[in-house]
Amino acid sequence: xxxxLVVSSDGHVGLRAPDYRPYVDAKYRPAFDAALPIQVDATxxxxxxxxxxxxxxxxxxxRDYELSGAWDPVARDKVLDGDGIVAEVLxxxxxxEMNSPPFGAGFTMRPDGASAELMWAGCDAHxxxxxxxxxxxxxxxxxxxxxxxxxxxxxxVKKIEEARKNGLTxxxxxxxxxxxxxxxxxxxxxxxxxxxxxAMPVHFHSGPAPMEQFFGPLPxxxxxxxxxxxxxxxxxxxxxxxxxxxxFMLWGGVFTRFPNLKVAITEGTSAWVPDYLDRLxxxxxxxxxxxxxxxxxxxxxxxxxxxxxxxxxxxxxxxSRREAEARHSIGVGNMMWGSDYPHPExxxxxxRKQQLDSLHGIPDxxxxxxxxxxxxxxxxxxxxxxxxxxxxxGPDKASFxxxxxxxxxx
Numbered sequence: 077x078x079x080x081l082v083v084s085s086d087g088h089v090g091l092r093a094p095d096y097r098p099y100v101d102a103k104y105r106p107a108f109d110a111a112l113p114i115q116v117d118a119t120x121x122x123x124x125x126x127x128x129x130x131x132x133x134x135x136x137x138x139r140d141y142e143l144s145g146a147w148d149p150v151a152r153d154k155v156l157d158g159d160g161i162v163a164e165v166l167x168x169x170x171x172x173e174m175n176s177p178p179f180g181a182g183f184t185m186r187p188d189g190a191s192a193e194l195m196w197a198g199c200d201a202h203x204x205x206x207x208x209x210x211x212x213x214x215x216x217x218x219x220x221x222x223x224x225x226x227x228x229x230x231x232x233v234k235k236i237e238e239a240r241k242n243g244l245t246x247x248x249x250x251x252x253x254x255x256x257x258x259x260x261x262x263x264x265x266x267x268x269x270x271x272x273x274x275a276m277p278v279h280f281h282s283g284p285a286p287m288e289q290f291f292g293p294l295p296x297x298x299x300x301x302x303x304x305x306x307x308x309x310x311x312x313x314x315x316x317x318x319x320x321x322x323x324f325m326l327w328g329g330v331f332t333r334f335p336n337l338k339v340a341i342t343e344g345t346s347a348w349v350p351d352y353l354d355r356l357x358x359x360x361x362x363x364x365x366x367x368x369x370x371x372x373x374x375x376x377x378x379x380x381x382x383x384x385x386x387x388x389x390x391x392x393x394x395x396s397r398r399e400a401e402a403r404h405s406i407g408v409g410n411m412m413w414g415s416d417y418p419h420p421e422x423x424x425x426x427x428r429k430q431q432l433d434s435l436h437g438i439p440d441x442x443x444x445x446x447x448x449x450x451x452x453x454x455x456x457x458x459x460x461x462x463x464x465x466x467x468x469x470g471p472d473k474a475s476f477x478x479x480x481x482x483x484x485x486x
Contacts, residue, residue, distance in 0.1 A: 077463065077466065077467055077470075078472065078473050078474065079160075079466055079467055079469075079470030079471060079472055079473060080160075080443065080444060080447045080448060080466070080470045080471050080473060081162055081444075081447070081448040081449070081452070081459065081462060081463065081466035081470055082159075082160050082161050082162060082413070082447045082448045082466070082470055082471065083161070083162065083163045083164065083165075083412070083413075083447070083448040083451035083452060083455075083457065084156075084159075084161050084163070084164035084165065084413065084414045084415040084417070085164075085165050085340065085342060085389075085391035085392070085393070085412035085413065085414035085451055086164075086165060086167065086281075086342050086343050086391045086393040086414030086415065086416045086422075087164035087165060087166050087167065087414070087415065087416070087417050088146065088166070088167050088168065088169040088170075088173075088416070088417070088418065088419065089146055089147065089152075089166045089167075089168070089169060089205075089206060089209055090146060090147065090168050090169030090170070090173065090175035090176065090177060090182070090202065090205075091147050091175055091205055092147065092173075092174065092175050093112060093115055093116055093119070093174065093175060093176065093178070094112060095147070096108070096177060096178050096201050096202070096205070097109075097112075099200075099201040099202070099204045099205050100178065100197060100198075100200075100201045101197055101200065101201075104179075104194065104197040107179075107194060107197075108178055108179075108197075111178065111179065112178075115176070115178065116174070119170075119174050119176060120174070122294070123174065131420075132420060135420045136420075139425070142154070142155050142418070142424075142425070143173065143418050145417070145418060146169055146173045146175055146418050147175065147209075149209055149212035149213065153213060153216070155417060155418075155424060156216070156417075157469050158425075158469075159415060159417070159423070159424055159427040159428070160427065160428060160469050160470050160471045161415060161427075161469075162216060162448070162462045162465045162466050162469070162470065163215070163216045163217065163218065163448075163451075163457060163462060164216070164217065164218065164414075164415070164417075165218040165220065165246070165279075165340075165342075165391070165414070165451075165455075166206060166209070166210070166217055166218060166219045166220060167183070167220055167248060167279070167281050167342070168181070168182040168183060168202055168206075168220075168222060168248070169182075169418075170182060170183060170283070173418060177198050177199070177201060177202035177222065178197070178198040178201060179191070179194040179195055179197055179198030180194075180195055180198060181195060181198030181199040181201070181202055181222050181224075182198075182202065182222060183248075183281055183283050183284055184250060184252070184283070184284040185199070185222065185224040185249075185250035186250065186252055186254060186284070187224065187226050187227065187250070187253065187254045187255075187256055188254035188255055192224075192227040192228070195224050195227075196224065196231070196235075198222075199221075199222040199223065199224060199235070200235075202222055203221045203222060203235075203239055203242070203244065204242075206219045206220070206221070206244060207219060207239070207242040207243050207244055210243050210244065211243055214243060215457075215458060215461045215462065216462075216465075218245050218246060218455050218457075219243065219244040219245060219246070220244060220245075220246045220247060220248040220279055221235065221236065221239035221244045221246070221247050221248065222247075222248050223235055223236060223239075223247045223248065223249055223267075224250055225249060225250075225264060225267055226250075226253050226254075226256035226257065227256075229263055229264060229266055229267060230266070232267055233266050233267060233270045236267065236270045236271065236274065236276065237270060237274070239276075240274045240276060244276075245275075245276060245455065245456075246276050246277045246278070246279055246340075246455070247271060247276055247277075247278055247279065248279045248280075248281065249278055249279070249280060249321065250284070251280045251281075251284050251317055251318055251320065251321050252284050252285075252286070252317060252320075258321075258324045259321045259324045259325050259328070259330070260324040260325060260327065260328025260329075260330065261328075264330075265330075265333065265334075268330055268333070268334045268337050269334060271334075271337060271338075272334045272336050272337045275456060277338040277339065277340050277389075277454065277455065278337065278338065278339045278340070279339070279340045279341075279342060279391075280318055280319075280321055280322065280339070280340075280341055280342070281318070281342045281343055281391075282314055282315065282318045282342065282343040282344040283314070283343070284317060284318075285310065285313065285314050285317040286317075287310075290303075290306045290307075290309055290310040290313075291303070291306050291310070314344070315344040315345065315348050318341060318344040319341060319344065319348065319352065322339060322341060322384075322388065325339070326356065326380035326383055326384065327372070327376075327380060329375040329376055329377075331377075331383045331387050332375065332376055332377040332378075332383075335377070335387075337387060338387055338388075338389070338454060339387060339388050339389070340388070340389045340390070340391050340412070340454070341388065341389075341390055341391065342390075342391030342393065342414065343391060343393040343414070343416060344390075345392065345393075345396070345399060346390040346392040346395070346399050346402075346406045346410075346411055347396075347398065347399055347402070347406075349390060349405070349406045349407065349410070350402065350405040350406060352384075353381045353384060356379065356380040356381040356384065357379055357380075357381040360373060360376075360379045360380060360381065361379070384410075385407060385409075385410065388410060389410055389411075389412055389450065389451075389454050390406070390407075390410050390411050390412065391412050391414050392411050392412060392413060392414060392446075393414040393415070393416040393422065394414070394415070394416055394421070394422055394423045394430060394434075395411070395413050395414075395434055395435070395446070396434055397433065397434045397435075399411075399434075400434050400435050400438060400446075403438070403442065403446070408442050408445055408446060409445060409450060410450070411445075411446045411450065412446065412450050412451045412454070413431075413435075413446055413447050413448075415427055428471055431447075431471060431476075432471075432475060432476065435447075435476055436475075436476050436477070436478065436479075437476070437477065437479075438476065440473060440476075440477075443473075443476060447471075448466075
């Protein structure tokens with residue numbers, strides 16, 4: 077085939093806040109109605125605070141239909157076809173489209189101060205919607221279930237099993253656990269066992285962090301209250317909170333106990349990976365300085381760096397040229413391109429140009445893996461079913477082998 081089969085490792089779906097109501101269990105709808113105006117106001121203030129309004133409005137102008145693909149599957153498929161994407165991973169959405177799930181469900185699922193009952197109600201509502209959305213084109217959609225695992229492990233396992241029966245094929249876990257046990261704790265083993273048995277990769281997505289430490293009390297009042305350097309510091313450190321769960325899992329021996337468990341780390345770039353792997357290997361191999369702490373490796377079957385190579389994938393959203401050039405240090409077999417649609421920092425509506433700028437000149441076999449082959453294998457997608465669509469909409473292979481200046485003109 078003369079076109080690439082492209083799978084996006086990073087897409088977002090979510091209903092506009094009021095439209096989640098039919099998906100919320102009836103007993104929680106009074107609480108939903110009471111919380112809705114508070115949620116809408118807080119989301120609006122977060123948007124005004126974190127996004128430059130003029131830039132955001134200019135980017136959105138004239139694109140209402142295309143952006144409705146966040147909840148409309150027909151509009152979404154038109155966008156995907158235009159981008160040359162045959163399948164994608166579906167995370168919940170948030171501030172950009174004002175469509176976060178209710179009751180604090182979604183990316184963060186922060187437990188401290190939250191109601192476990194309402195958080196589960198919000199996750200259930202989003203998971204129902206996501207399962208329904210997936211069924212509009214199941215061969216193209218990899219839906220993730222939001223699972224706040226810290227309160228009740230048995231309930232979390234039950235919800236994971238239900239999600240799989242309903243057509244969702246991965247789980248999104250909160251990257252921050254507050255005062256609850258971290259993810260190296262054996263109490264979470266039934267969750268890892270369920271995800272392994274059901275072939276449901278575990279996902280962590282960038283964004284959540286202790287925001288108050290960077291920006292002060294939230295929701296904010298205005299942009300003038302932003303402390304100097306808050307945004308730059310957040311951008312430097314947000315990936316630490318994204319990768320922290322994985323670090324606990326690697327050193328905690330989770331993958332020794334569950335060697336077929338898979339994890340994806342998404343939208344934190346992939347530039348951090350080489351240093352992360354070096355540090356994992358260093359602390360595993362160089363033990364002189366840590367001898368007084370005892371043997372902290374005895375429960376591991378291998379170096380955590382080796383485990384990473386086998387069990388972990390990076391959702392490299394809008395993969396940059398710098399990341400592409402560092403692909404051998406990062407790991408060609410660990411990288412999955414993503415569009416981050418429908419976010420303004422994503423590649424849409426200039427996906428083909430972004431791909432050519434970042435990925436031109438890369439050998440065909442490597443590009444085939446990073447654009448779609450790795451994701452096909454990781455998620456167990458049916459490549460044969462997707463090939464006819466890729467042959468029609470996929471990016472032309474020959475265009476990636478042109479000089480960079482020529483590629484920019486396409």
